[in-house]
Amino acid sequence: MTVIGVENLIVVETKDAVMIAAKDRVQEVKAIVDRLKNDGRSEAQVHRKAYRPWGHYDSVDSGDRHQTKRILVKPGAKLSLQKHHHRAEHWVVVKGTALVTRGDEQILLTENESTYIPLGTVHRLENPGVIPLEIVEIQSGSYLGEDDIVRFGDNYGRV
Numbered sequence: 001m002t003v004i005g006v007e008n009l010i011v012v013e014t015k016d017a018v019m020i021a022a023k024d025r026v027q028e029v030k031a032i033v034d035r036l037k038n039d040g041r042s043e044a045q046v047h048r049k050a051y052r053p054w055g056h057y058d059s060v061d062s063g064d065r066h067q068t069k070r071i072l073v074k075p076g077a078k079l080s081l082q083k084h085h086h087r088a089e090h091w092v093v094v095k096g097t098a099l100v101t102r103g104d105e106q107i108l109l110t111e112n113e114s115t116y117i118p119l120g121t122v123h124r125l126e127n128p129g130v131i132p133l134e135i136v137e138i139q140s141g142s143y144l145g146e147d148d149i150v151r152f153g154d155n156y157g158r159v
Contacts, residue, residue: 015048015058053156054079055132067144071125073098073133078126080154087141087148089117091125096133099126122152 054077127133
């Protein structure tokens, strides 16, 4: 974004939104947030990019019964051992190496390889490498909320 020849404006750009406001009216952003909340919009509570102890994810697309995330896992880090009641996941490794626990098996995946995690399957994603692991995750199912996680083991004390 570029602005030229303007005065007394506040311009804020994030991956989620762009806000342009007169400097003397910037406090009115609270009214916008209140309206988003009243309309039940997720933007008031959830950001597109979410940081976790193991790295971060960026929700790049979502719709009815599907969501796509770009996930980065720090070297040596791993997500919790978990399962989901309402969604399945497809993982494609874009960069790095992934150690995937899927049920009773462990699979080592490298760039351009993928796996499928069926609904209800206990699974974990780990980065055993020395460079950040980047994957694309495609979720599909009847409910895709972050609260559809049953954790069995977590290095970061989450339940």
